[in-house]
């Protein structure tokens with residue numbers, strides 16, 4: 001290999017290493033040991049800047065931890081203690097830094113609210129940030145520089161816990177990096193949602209969007225309308241038992257997400273996707289008759305009765321309870337596929353629901369169809385279509401509406417990878433890893449300036465998904481691809497380099513028991 005590299009001219013050599021998905025250390029290292037130092041191409045999302053210093057840090061049994069934030073310190077200690085078996089005593093707020101020190105001072109101002117600086121020498125690790133979330137993201141990067149087995153939930157003795165030395169300065173391209181889980185088509189328990197939060201946090205996701213209601217189920221207890229959960233939550237796609245979150249369950253999810261620096265965005269889909277609500281209360285129907293519960297997978301057949309005053313009382317009470325339980329700034333009102341509502345009724349409905357959400361002190365998020373209405377300045381539209389132009393959305397963006405990008409043919413985690421994928425759907429085509437990664441959120445929608453894009457979200461619809469293993473299979477490896485688009489600068493975008501660094505995640509998922517899809521487009525390390 002080295003002989004081959006020596007014979008190439010430098011540009012050809014660089015092209016070769018890029019094609020091999022390596023960073024340039026292979027090139028320089030062949031001639032000069034001093035310049036050989038480089039970070040391995042293993043961190044997803046790839047950091048803004050990395051410079052190696054030639055040293056190697058080894059985590060030993062006598063190592064200590066200090067942290068200015070006890071939550072993040074405890075999180076790191078938990079992972080490291082489990083896999084290394086070391087004691088790793090943690091001192092919170094200590095003045096003398098430990099072997100590994102997480103500090104809320106000394107970060108360069110460029111890292112902003114969520115970024116961090118990670119400095120690794122032969123004997124120490126320093127993560128500096130302006131906030132606990134920055135420390136948390138720095139911890140994720142540090143973990144990815146340690147051997148994959150660091151993610152093992154049980155002690156592994158055969159590994160030397162080494163990490164390449166150097167400095168990483170890193171911060172996100174977009175403020176909004178979301179993942180959505182549809183708990184309506186199939187219900188997922190609090191434990192399953194927490195498990196997904198654990199996985200998402202490894203890739204610097206900072207918003208968890210929960211699709212809490214749809215035709216097949218209503219999943220959150222609303223005290224003023226108890227039948228919604230009790231009856232509307234009693235089934236799911238395929239006719240299973242369904243389920244719902246009590247308000248205490250929902251609070252537990254919100255708190256767990258917060259401890260992973262993720263803000264929950266609850267969605268009550270309206271005016272369509274509402275059969276479960278309509279089935280729970282006859283009085284919500286224009287004809288006063290409750291339809292039966294629905295366990296199929298059709299979309300677009302249900303609508304709240306937009307001309308009925310009770311509809312808005314209902315939404316005011318639902319949004320009021322949900323807003324009180326939700327510390328985050330957004331309530332998602334859905335707004336997609338309202339094909340049983342006329343356009344003028346739809347527009348007047350969205351206008352009224354925006355006001356209801358505002359009355360409860362929250363901003364609206366909605367699927368991009370809501371751009372047909374006049375959007376409030378704080379309303380955020382989520383683009384989900386398979387085309388790349390939408391005139392109503394472009395008009396809204398021109399007047400200041402921010403957009404979250406979830407184009408179904410790139411970002412929908414429920415699309416099949418290919419015709420052989422046993423789970424998922426294919427209405428937006430097949431989405432393998434290169435398709436998930438191969439687009440630029442900032443330059444995708446015709447006539448919409450990159451400054452209108454607030455971030456990306458990877459939705460996971462659950463018509464075909466029943467277990468956490470099913471969730472894993474669809475989310476991994478595509479979720480990290482989408483989060484790299486949301487976090488890393490556009491200038492780092494390289495399909496081949498990405499496919500290699502994504503491959504480095506495989507052994508980590510293996511160590512964690514994540515049931516990932518072994519896409520042939522990814523360069524998995526041999527033996528993983």
Ligand code: TNX
Pocket residue numbers: 299336337367384408412414425461462463
């Ligand atoms: C479209 S796109 C939907 C969902 C389905 C999904 C399945 C959008 C906002 N709505 O109701 O679950 O396709 O892929």
